[in-house]
Amino acid sequence: MIEENQPSEEKFTGIANFQPKAPRFKPELGYGGQLAILIGLIGAGIVLGGIVSIPIWMGMTHTSILDMQKNMFNPAYANAMKMVQLVSTLFSFFLPAFVYARVVNKKPLKHLGFITTISSRQVFLVVIIATAGLFLSGALAELNQIIPIPKNWAAYFHKLEDDYSDQVLIMAKMKSFGDFLFTLIVIALVPAIVEESLFRGALQQILVKWFRNAWIGIIVTSIIFSAIHMSYYGFLPRAALGLILGFLYYYSKNIWLNILAHFLNNGIAVTSLYWDNIKGKFSKESMDDTTFPWYLGVLALVFIIGLMNEYRKECIKLGCQNIDNTISPSDNPFE
Numbered sequence: 001m002i003e004e005n006q007p008s009e010e011k012f013t014g015i016a017n018f019q020p021k022a023p024r025f026k027p028e029l030g031y032g033g034q035l036a037i038l039i040g041l042i043g044a045g046i047v048l049g050g051i052v053s054i055p056i057w058m059g060m061t062h063t064s065i066l067d068m069q070k071n072m073f074n075p076a077y078a079n080a081m082k083m084v085q086l087v088s089t090l091f092s093f094f095l096p097a098f099v100y101a102r103v104v105n106k107k108p109l110k111h112l113g114f115i116t117t118i119s120s121r122q123v124f125l126v127v128i129i130a131t132a133g134l135f136l137s138g139a140l141a142e143l144n145q146i147i148p149i150p151k152n153w154a155a156y157f158h159k160l161e162d163d164y165s166d167q168v169l170i171m172a173k174m175k176s177f178g179d180f181l182f183t184l185i186v187i188a189l190v191p192a193i194v195e196e197s198l199f200r201g202a203l204q205q206i207l208v209k210w211f212r213n214a215w216i217g218i219i220v221t222s223i224i225f226s227a228i229h230m231s232y233y234g235f236l237p238r239a240a241l242g243l244i245l246g247f248l249y250y251y252s253k254n255i256w257l258n259i260l261a262h263f264l265n266n267g268i269a270v271t272s273l274y275w276d277n278i279k280g281k282f283s284k285e286s287m288d289d290t291t292f293p294w295y296l297g298v299l300a301l302v303f304i305i306g307l308m309n310e311y312r313k314e315c316i317k318l319g320c321q322n323i324d325n326t327i328s329p330s331d332n333p334f335e
Contacts, residue, residue, distance in 0.1 A: 031210035034104055038202055041096035049091030053084045078170050082186045085171065093194035097202040110325045112201030113255030117318055125311045126248060126257050130264040132300045132307065133244050137237035137265075138290055139297020144236045157232040164231065172273045180274045188266035196258040199225045199242070200249040205326060208250065218246035241265060247308055251315040253323045 029037075054065055060080035063071055071077055072084075101108035149157075171187060174180045199221055208217030222242025226235050241262075249258050269290075315321070 029104055031206050034100070034206050035203075035210070037103055038096060038100045038206065041099050042092065042198075045091045045093070045096040046088075048095075049088040052091060053087050056080070056087060057084050073166055073170065075170050075173060078173055079182075081167070082171050082182065086186050086190055089190055089194050093198040097194075097198040100202050105326065107325075111205075112197050113249065113253055113258070113325060114201075115254050115256075115323065115325060117252075117320060117323060118254055118256065119314060119318055121314050122252060122254075122257060122311065122318075123260065125307055125314065126261050127264065129244060129248070129304055129307045129311065130261040131268075132303045133241060133261075133265065134268065135292050135296045135300035136240055136304065138292030139294050139300070140236040140240050141234065142291040142294065143297075144233050145291070149232075153232075160230060161233055172270065172277075174274050174277045180270070183274070184267060184270050188263055188270050192259045192262035192266060195225070196245065196249075196255055196262055200245060200258050201255050204246055204249065209326075214250055218243060218250060222246055244304065244308075248311070251308075251312045252318075252320050253325055254320070 054068075057063075057068055057080055058065060060083060061071060061077045063077075072081055097112060098108055101111040105111035168187075172183060174183055203224065204217060204221040207220050208214055211217050211220075222239050222245075225242040225245075226238035229238055231238070245258050245261060248261055249255065
């Protein structure tokens with residue numbers, strides 16, 4: 001596949017300067033068709049995940065499916081809840097992404113970005129960017145809370161947040177190091193893999209090429225990524241995380257780096273909750289204490305932009321702009 005306007009070694013002055021156009025060719029299956037297939041597969045995956053989760057829940061809890069909604073808030077069924085979460089995310093996120101990638105490409109994992117082009121400097125920069133992103137997210141969480149909205153909206157959104165916190169409170173109850181590792185896998189590692197595969201490996205690639213503009217594609221993907229979590233008071237932090245993850249993937253085309261950044265974001269939170277468990281301070285209040293002053297968010301943003309520029313330069317040095325992990329005109333995805 002031939003790419004147009006590939007980035008050169010010119011002096012880089014900002015993320016916005018890096019705007020290579022999408023290839024002029026059109027794949028045999030248009031981007032609108034690809035998006036429709038992906039959406040359909042997500043719907044099917046959600047239904048299938050729910051069906052598969054039922055016998056798992058019943059087998060682990062020995063309760064009726066009719067009482068599942070009520071018992072999901074019972075701490076005695078925490079492990080069953082974690083397994084249901086694990087299965088449902090695999091079916092709802094990774095399976096649709098993989099099947100979609102197989103429809104449009106003979107090498108689905110490569111299409112999603114599971115490639116081996118990587119450097120230690122990329123990894124180092126991703127770790128620092130992900131850490132700085134926590135401060136940006138914390139400042140945006142503070143901003144999200146003070147944005148005025150109608151009282152009835154606020155009551156509804158607070159109810160959603162409380163329900164979510166109650167579920168996390170149960171799943172994040174860790175009595176041993178083994179519980180910590182299991183929770184780390186379910187809440188941090190698996191979501192990082194499956195969500196990055198779907199949102200960056202599949203959806204973002206479609207939108208960036210469809211819109212022929214990296215910024216628009218990444219922003220729209222980030223909005224969808226945040227909205228799908230159904231959290232108003234976490235919308236801005238997750239949207240910001242989505243933007244960071246979007247550019248990490250756009251420059252490197254390597255989903256492993258995204259998984260690392262996403263895992264660090266989730267894993268630090270899980271580790272903090274585990275530490276609270278050990279100290280006997282684990283509560284809903286400790287979970288909500290994740291905001292930072294606005295000035296730390298501004299400093300973090302400046303820091304992230306500078307680091308992202310260095311990350312982009314490292315990607316150019318590795319030749320990531322020449323990596324083509326999507327469908328080429330000569331491929332027939334239906335063979």
